[in-house]
Amino acid sequence: MTIPFLDLKAQYKSIKGEVKEAVEQIFETCAFVGGKEVEAFEKNFADYCNVSYCVGVGNGTDALWLTLKAMDIGPGDEVIVPANTFIATAEAISAVGAQPVFVDHDKDTYTINTGEISARISEKTKAIIAVHLYGQPADMDPILEIAAKHGIKVIEDAAQAHGAEYKGRRIGSIGDAACFSFYPGKNLGAYGDGGAVVTNDQKLADQVRLLSQHGSKVKYSHEIAGYNSRLDGIQAAILNVKMKYIEQWTEARRKNASLYRELLKDTNLILPIEKEDVKHVYHLFVVRVKDRDTVQRLLLERGIQTGIHYPTPIHLTEAYKGLGISAGTFPISEEYASDLLSLPMFAELTKKQIKEICKALKDIVN
Numbered sequence: 544m545t546i547p548f549l550d551l552k553a554q555y556k557s558i559k560g561e562v563k564e565a566v567e568q569i570f571e572t573c574a575f576v577g578g579k580e581v582e583a584f585e586k587n588f589a590d591y592c593n594v595s596y597c598v599g600v601g602n603g604t605d606a607l608w609l610t611l612k613a614m615d616i617g618p619g620d621e622v623i624v625p626a627n628t629f630i631a632t633a634e635a636i637s638a639v640g641a642q643p644v645f646v647d648h649d650k651d652t653y654t655i656n657t658g659e660i661s662a663r664i665s666e667k668t669k670a671i672i673a674v675h676l677y678g679q680p681a682d683m684d685p686i687l688e689i690a691a692k693h694g695i696k697v698i699e700d701a702a703q704a705h706g707a708e709y710k711g712r713r714i715g716s717i718g719d720a721a722c723f724s725f726y727p728g729k730n731l732g733a734y735g736d737g738g739a740v741v742t743n744d745q746k747l748a749d750q751v752r753l754l755s756q757h758g759s760k761v762k763y764s765h766e767i768a769g770y771n772s773r774l775d776g777i778q779a780a781i782l783n784v785k786m787k788y789i790e791q792w793t794e795a796r797r798k799n800a801s802l803y804r805e806l807l808k809d810t811n812l813i814l815p816i817e818k819e820d821v822k823h824v825y826h827l828f829v830v831r832v833k834d835r836d837t838v839q840r841l842l843l844e845r846g847i848q849t850g851i852h853y854p855t856p857i858h859l860t861e862a863y864k865g866l867g868i869s870a871g872t873f874p875i876s877e878e879y880a881s882d883l884l885s886l887p888m889f890a891e892l893t894k895k896q897i898k899e900i901c902k903a904l905k906d907i908v909n
């Protein structure tokens with residue numbers, strides 16, 4: 544029996560009728576770009592994040608760089624970002640012409656090491672991007688404190704953390720703005736690309752919207768030279784269907800994580816921690832294991848697919864080699880990159896599948 548890393552088909556099966564109906568409705572009304580479903584989703588998702596504004600955009604990467612652009616961050620500016628994240632976080636900074644300044648991650652939570660941020664702040668620093676990596680909220684209080692002290696912005700990269708909570712606050716409502724991705728494999732996934740910026744700052748929301756639709760509020764009245772990055776009607780309609788289930792799916796992910804934890808507790812695997820004051824939404828269930836590549840191969844031989852998030856810290860990728868940051872600069876990220884292993888994780892994963900995965904893992908590592 545094959546156990547996939549992610550089974551999008553299982554989820555589709557459970558909502559097929561509703562999705563088809565929603566999409567059919569878009570075909571009938573031809574509201575392909577903008578329209579009622581997009582408006583409804585923006586309202587829906589803003590409420591979900593406990594913020595006043597949501598602007599749907601083309602994808603999560605656009606959400607990030609449009610936010611930076613709307614904050615007037617560009618050439619000559621620096622933005623703090625963790626070294627262990629998906630490359631999009633850094634790419635967004637590069638896209639506006641600013642410089643990413645990396646920080647290592649915390650050895651237990653895998654999110655940005657807040658103790659190392661202050662030392663990386665300079666005259667040029669304009670913002671900190673906190674990534675809620677794997678669904679685990681970054682430690683926002685110290686980040687907000689540092690940002691306030693230096694008068695800089697805080698952006699949450701919440702692409703992996705729909706519905707997560709930090710000290711009772713919804714992820715997305717804590718920084719100056721938060722950026723979400725609705726890439727199909729994310730906790731809330733569209734059937735194509737999609738993204739959103741959420742914020743309580745009306746001016747910022749207006750500016751992101753202006754930038755994302757050719758600099759115009761009124762058709763053909765262009766206030767600035769903008770871009771084109773919008774959420775499709777079809778994607779919004781599907782996301783509106785999925786919003787009905789997101790809480791239920793998050794709970795299923797959390798249950799799966801508990802079962803993994805219970806079944807793997809007597810092994811030498813290092814399991815993810817969940818701090819008492821946060822709600823982790825387990826976009827990924829990442830363990831650390833020695834000889835990871837062999838373990839991954841042996842699991843695959845038994846039909847169990849896994850992932851690696853991420854094999855190379857950003858500063859050591861070919862893309863960012865030009866920054867000249869040598870190996871050894873961010874020891875935690877670099878050490879962990881060869882040990883990280885993401886086990887199958889999705890709402891529809893069954894108890895039986897988790898038991899099989901854990902049994903195989905135990906056989907292999909013991």
Ligand SMILES: *Cc1c(COP(=O)(O)O)cnc(C)c1O
Nearest residue numbers: 602603604629631632702724726
């Ligand atoms: C997926 C992801 C993004 C980018 O989202 P896209 O919709 O794929 O552009 C950004 N940051 C993180 C942490 C992500 O996981």
